[in-house]
Amino acid sequence: MITLNELQHDTLTEIINIGMGSAAAAMSIMVRDEVNISVPDISFSSIDTIQDNLSGLDTNELASVRQGFDGELMGDAMLLFQGDKSLEIVRLLLSNTMTIDNNDFSDFEQEALSEIGNIILNAGLSAIANTLKFTVNSSLPIYKQGNLNKLMAPSDQTQTVLILRVDLSLETKQIKGYVIYLMDIQSIDLLIEHIDRYINSIPS
Amino acid sequence: MHEQLLTKIALNTDIGIIVLNSEKTIVLWNKWIEKTSRRASTETIGKSLSKVFPETIGSRLDQAISGAINSGNSALLSSAWNLHTLPLFKTESTDTRLMQSLMIKPISFDGESYCLLEVFDVTNSNNREALLREKTSESVHALNAAETASKTKTEYVSTVSHELRTPLTSITGALGLILGGVVGEIPEKARGLIEVANYNTTRLLSIINDLLDIEKIEAGKMEFIFSQVDLNQLCSQVVEHNQNYAQSHNVRFECHLNKRPMLVSADTHRISQVLANLLSNAAKFSFADHAVTVTLNEIANKHCRVAIQNHGNGIPESYQETLFEKFTQVQGNQSASKGSGLGLNICRAIINKHDGNIGFHSILHDTTTFFFDLKLVDSAN
Numbered sequence: 001m002i003t004l005n006e007l008q009h010d011t012l013t014e015i016i017n018i019g020m021g022s023a024a025a026a027m028s029i030m031v032r033d034e035v036n037i038s039v040p041d042i043s044f045s046s047i048d049t050i051q052d053n054l055s056g057l058d059t060n061e062l063a064s065v066r067q068g069f070d071g072e073l074m075g076d077a078m079l080l081f082q083g084d085k086s087l088e089i090v091r092l093l094l095s096n097t098m099t100i101d102n103n104d105f106s107d108f109e110q111e112a113l114s115e116i117g118n119i120i121l122n123a124g125l126s127a128i129a130n131t132l133k134f135t136v137n138s139s140l141p142i143y144k145q146g147n148l149n150k151l152m153a154p155s156d157q158t159q160t161v162l163i164l165r166v167d168l169s170l171e172t173k174q175i176k177g178y179v180i181y182l183m184d185i186q187s188i189d190l191l192i193e194h195i196d197r198y199i200n201s202i203p204s
Numbered sequence: 205m206h207e208q209l210l211t212k213i214a215l216n217t218d219i220g221i222i223v224l225n226s227e228k229t230i231v232l233w234n235k236w237i238e239k240t241s242r243r244a245s246t247e248t249i250g251k252s253l254s255k256v257f258p259e260t261i262g263s264r265l266d267q268a269i270s271g272a273i274n275s276g277n278s279a280l281l282s283s284a285w286n287l288h289t290l291p292l293f294k295t296e297s298t299d300t301r302l303m304q305s306l307m308i309k310p311i312s313f314d315g316e317s318y319c320l321l322e323v324f325d326v327t328n329s330n331n332r333e334a335l336l337r338e339k340t341s342e343s344v345h346a347l348n349a350a351e352t353a354s355k356t357k358t359e360y361v362s363t364v365s366h367e368l369r370t371p372l373t374s375i376t377g378a379l380g381l382i383l384g385g386v387v388g389e390i391p392e393k394a395r396g397l398i399e400v401a402n403y404n405t406t407r408l409l410s411i412i413n414d415l416l417d418i419e420k421i422e423a424g425k426m427e428f429i430f431s432q433v434d435l436n437q438l439c440s441q442v443v444e445h446n447q448n449y450a451q452s453h454n455v456r457f458e459c460h461l462n463k464r465p466m467l468v469s470a471d472t473h474r475i476s477q478v479l480a481n482l483l484s485n486a487a488k489f490s491f492a493d494h495a496v497t498v499t500l501n502e503i504a505n506k507h508c509r510v511a512i513q514n515h516g517n518g519i520p521e522s523y524q525e526t527l528f529e530k531f532t533q534v535q536g537n538q539s540a541s542k543g544s545g546l547g548l549n550i551c552r553a554i555i556n557k558h559d560g561n562i563g564f565h566s567i568l569h570d571t572t573t574f575f576f577d578l579k580l581v582d583s584a585n
Contacts, residue, residue, distance in 0.1 A: 030264070030285045071276060094284055108333050111305060112284035122277040129275060137276035137310055 002044040002160060002188055008195050012128075013042050016164060019127025023120045031093045036169045037120065039179075045161045047182075051148060053163050056176050057082055059148040065117025066151070068139040069125055073191060075159065075183035077125060077138070079117040079166075083145055085175050086113055092170050114141040124164070124179055132194040160188050220292070220304075220323030226273050226316060228252050237323065240292035240302055257290060265289050265306065265321075272310040272319040281306040283326045294327055303327040362419045365412045372412065376405045414546040418530065421553045428471040428557055432581060435466040435475075435508055439498055442479040449484055454492040455514070457483060460499040466508045468578040474554045475578075478562075479510070481547045482574045486514040489534075489572070503577060511575040518568040527564070528552045551576075 004012065020037040027035040045053045063086035066078045081089065090109045093116065118141040129136040144151055159182040168175045183191070214221050215234045223232035229252050233245040241248075243256065253269070254261045264286060268279035281289055283305045292302040303326050311318040379402040382390065390398065420426040443457045450457045479498075486496040494515040503509045519527060519534060526532045531545040555562040555576045566572040 026264070026267070067278070090284075106333055106336075107329065108282075108284060111280070111282035115280050115282040115284065118278075118280045122271060122275075122279065126271065126275045126277060135276060137312075138278050140278045140307055140309065141280055 002192075004044070004192070004195075007199060008192065009042065011195055011199055013039060015127050015131045016042065016124050018131070019123040019125075020120070020166070022127075023123030026119050026123075027093070027116065031170075033171065036167075038167050039164045040167060041165045043163050044188075045163055047152070047157055047159055047161060050161050050163070050180070053161075054080065054148075054178055057178065061145075062148060062151060063087075063113065063143070063145045064151045065114050065121065065141045065143055067118065067121055067141045069136050070139075071129075071136040072134045073128075073136050073183065073187045075181055075187055076153075076156070077121040078151070078180050078182070079120055079177060080151075080180065081175065081177040085177070088173065089113070089116065089168065089170065089175055092173060110143045114143045117141050117143070120166070120179065124181075128191070132191070132198050134194065156182050159183060160185055162188070162191075219325075220290075220321070222253070222321040222323070223311070224253055224269060224273075224319045224321070226318070228254065228269060228273070228319075230256065231318070237292075239296065240294075240323075240325075241290070242293065242296065259291060260289070263289070265308070268306075268308040269319050269321075272308050273317050276310045278310065279308040281308070283330055287330075290323065292323070294325075300327075303330045358419060358422070361415060365415045365419075369409065369412050369416070372405055372409050376402065376409055379405060411546075414550060417550050418546050421550065426474075426553070426557075428474060430469050430471055432467055433470045433472055433475070435468055435470075435500055435510060435578070436461040438470075438472060438475060439479060439500060439510060442476050442483065443498055446480055446483050446487075450487050450496065453487040453490065455487050455490045456495050457487075458495045458497045460497060462500040462502070462508075464502070466500050466502070467581050468508060468558075469581050470558055470578060471554075475558070478551045478554050478576065479512075481551050482512045482576075485547065486512050486572075486574070489516045490514040491516050502580065506580045507577045508580050509575050509577045511573050513571055513573040515571055516569075518570060518572050519564070519566040520568065524564075524566070528562070 016039050020039055024035045024037040027037075043053060051059050057080065061083035063081050063083045064078050066076055068076050087109070090112050094109075094112060121141065122138055125136055125138055128134065162181040162183065164179040164181075166177045166179050168177060211232075214223075214232060217234065218236060220237040220240060221232060221234040222230060222237055225231050229250065230248050233243075233248045238244055241256075248256050254266070260266050264281060268277075268281060271277035271279060283303050286306065287303050288301045289304060289306055292304060294300040294302045305324045305326050307322040307324075309320045309322070311320050379398060381387070382398055383395070383402055417426065440459050440461060443459045447457060483496065483498070490496055496512065496514045499511050499513070501509050501511070523532065523534050527534075528548045528551075530549045532548070533545045552562050555578075558578055560576055560578045562574075562576040564572065564574040
């Protein structure tokens with residue numbers, strides 16, 4: 001399994017946190033209220049053990065926003081929330097207490113959550129791409145809900161996963177979610193190489 | 205040729221398409237956008253988007269376009285937060301703004317970065333959803349109001365029933381004592397009137413008890429004390445206690461007990477209540493001078509069936525489906541005496557609490573049989 005040394009780990013966490021800061025700022029403007037997003041922890045996992053690394057989430061009932069990316073780094077980025085929590089986020093952000101169905105998302109709410117996912121996922125990708133000097137193009141977000149197996153594509157089986165724990169706080173609510181990047185081993189190696197290059201470029 | 209065809213498709217497609225170059229200058233403006241923005245492509249191509257639509261300067265759209273051109277990010281501007289991102293209109297003649305969702309995609313071509321904007325009209329779907337939301341909200345409010353009203357009414361009925369029961373019990377007791385001769389001989393003329401008063405207060409008390417029972421059942425507060433009971437014994441006791449009632453309806457109760465003990469786990473008081481209710485119904489709706497029979501049999505799966513059969517007009521088919529529902533009463537029956545319409549509903553709730561089964565079969569102008577089945581227990585247990 002891929003591991004990062006302490007310096008690499010801290011650097012990547014810091015870069016992603018800068019990205020999440022800009023995502024939170026964008027969302028705060030959107031909802032005219034304070035939104036905070038932080039990434040307290042990152043780790044690598046194989047696809048087989050991903051479930052063990054998503055502590056606090058019931059992987060049978062997830063809501064996800066997924067978008068692909070290509071360029072020098074290739075893979076898919078996914079935002080995962082507990083199914084019912086994601087409804088809560090949309091309701092809080094839209095200041096909308098009335099939903100059509102209590103257990104399901106309407107098209108409107110799906111699109112709203114896709115936009116939130118898009119902001120968070122693009123923020124993470126842009127921070128990595130801009131700081132570590134990559135060219136990365138992202139595709140449009142796709143909303144899906146269901147258990148973890150249903151959310152994964154068959155091609156994901158060979159991928160390595162970079163997992164970010166994301167804490168989103170809105171008003172008085174704290175909502176825990178995960179961002180995962182599914183990448184092949186060449187992309188992961190390239191990412192680590194660029195992290196090292198970035199660390200070396202910082203004047204001591 | 206191929207390129208020209210693709211351009212023609214983009215120009216004529218039924219979604220809005222705008223293409224910007226890396227300077228955010230408009231390079232493609234399709235017909236849909238021309239129509240909804242009321243600006244011809246000849247007016248817009250070659251100009252920057254911010255010049256054509258100054259309201260987009262510094263907006264999320266502007267940021268998303270920069271993200272696409274500079275960082276290769278695709279973005280979605282949903283109608284949830286960006287209902288009227290671009291000043292587009294629903295029709296040429298009205299000023300109704302078009303509700304829209306936008307997709308912003310980076311495109312690389314010949315070493316140049318472009319940004320593709322796709323604009324979707326979501327006016328109709330948003331309006332439909334808003335209407336559905338409003339209707340859902342109305343029905344939720346109506347449901348809450350109905351639930352509150354129903355709760356208040358139940359509480360009111362319960363309070364009134366409790367208040368009525370106490371004085372009514374005293375009246376019934378007093379009338380019973382008078383009829384029993386405690387205060388001496390009653391003049392014949394008065395006896396008839398006191399008997400009517402006694403009969404009706406007893407009936408009223410029974411209706412009030414039914415109302416209180418239903419309230420307890422619905423609140424899940426009816427308590428059951430289970431013990432091992434021989435149904436032979438229980439049936440014979442209940443039949444014996446109700447013989448006077450049978451006589452008052454000119455029928456007789458006949459009990460065909462089983463030779464073997466019929467042991468069940470039951471609440472004696474509540475099963476007696478079911479039996480008394482089924483017996484009183486059978487007597488009330490029986491032809492005069494006929495027997496109402498109570499039989500006990502062992503049936504399949506180690507269950508015991510208690511069946512109460514009468515001869516009478518029977519239950520019309522139109523009532524059969526709802527007979528165990530609250531306040532169902534067969535109209536036009538010869539019986540003048542009406543109950544609360546809750547008795548069978550209470551019986552079903554009690555039998556359900558015993559994991560039993562209750563039912564009936566009826567032949568018009570012939571026999572009607574009500575039965576309930578309870579699981580037999582092994583005497584060794």
